[in-house]
Amino acid sequence: MEQFDVVVAGAGAAGMMCAIEAAKRGRRVLVLDHAKAAGEKIRISGGGRCNFTNLRTEPKAFLSANPKFCISALRRYRPADFIALIDKAGIAWHEKTLGQLFCDGPATQVVKLLLDEMARHGVILRLETSIGEIQQAGGGFRLTAGGRAIACQSLVIATGGKSIPKMGATGFGYEVAARFGVPVVEPRPALVPLTFEIGLLERLKPLAGVAVDVRVMGGGTSFDEAMLFTHRGLSGPAILQVSSYWRPGEEIVVDMAPGIDVFSLLKAAKAERGRAALATVLGEHLPRRLAQLIAEQTGAQGNLADTPDRLLRQAAEAVNAWRVKPVGSEGYRTAEVTAGGVDTRALDQRSMMVTAVPGLYFVGEVVDVTGWLGGYNFQWAWASGWCAGQAV
Helix, strand or coil, X not given: CEEEEEEEECCCHHHHHHHHHHHHCCCCEEEECCCCCCCHHHHHHHHHCCEEEECCCCHHXXXXXXXXXCHHHHHHCCHHHHHHHHHHCCCCEEECCCCEEEECCCCHHHHHHHHHHHHHCCCEEECCCCEEEEEEECCEEEEEECCEEEEEEEEEECCCCCCCHHHCCCCHHHHHHHHCCCXXXXXXXXXXXXXXXXXXXXXXXXXXXXXXXXXXXXXXXEEEEEEEECXXXXXXXXHHHHHCCCCCCCCEEEECCCCCCHHHHHHHHHHHCXXXXXXXXXXXXXXXXXXXXXXXXXXXXXXXXXXXXXXXXXXXXXHHCEEECCCEECHHHCCCEEEEEECHHHECCCCCEECCCCCEEECHHHECCEECCCCHHHHHHHHHHHHHHCCC
């Protein structure tokens, strides 16, 4: 039977960070992953440029049933700490918008950095290796993996959530939690496009591919970013953000001209430019196809002088407060992350260890901590992995 101090299940961002930190402390570390390559989600992130952190990282950017849990890890391992690692490796980067940091070159540079660090500190990595039975034994754990029996003192579950199954995502981490009686907050797709019923899709068909800057409100929060009409419903950063808070059966409210009182705008145009069409005036502030559809569906096809105020108000509400009830989301297939996960109330916030099962740790996306779009989830992976690495 092989003996290790630490076995890490999952060669993603959190798992590799944990392995590096544990190995730095002289621990003998084994990382296992069923995929053919390590860090696949890192590789495809940020359009292949890896949005590796966010300078604006703070607890309010994270969703959890226990919102305060993430504070300790995020304070102990900050964006500046990972930036220092990136700089040391000579990886060029830039800030895009809203504090989002991206590599200038391919995301594979970040994967290579982590693999090089693991190798430098003696971490053993075994890919295409699935984990079988896991049980407590001798003050630690015994497991089978790739036909081998392995014993370890500490076991770290860093297997991620269910998002993007084509990349090999599974619910393995939740299964491990269940084996050891660790509670799980129901997982659900997050940072995911929302979908509409067929009738609404048919009415909005002319808008597929149209993007507009919006303020979208839902689930008790709001986001100001771009929204994209699709053949299935809505996407774009604003929608992905609010999707983490939205629940089936709820509506969202979209302001497609934030900061503009559209009714006052139309009233003024009616008085000053009465011969102008509603679609023309709206088109000065909205994409042309969107302005035209709102005018058509409002029934205001003549000039403004002949359009009653009630129709102007309807058009204004369609712009400033479009209320729509999605029927669902595109699911784990396109979700960037999984919300929910291992209940943080079962974990120690400094070490990420299960308080009732000494030696068992959960880090990264498998935990019920979900960040906003824009590098926040990577920062949680680095921070939670780093914290566990100091304790295993």
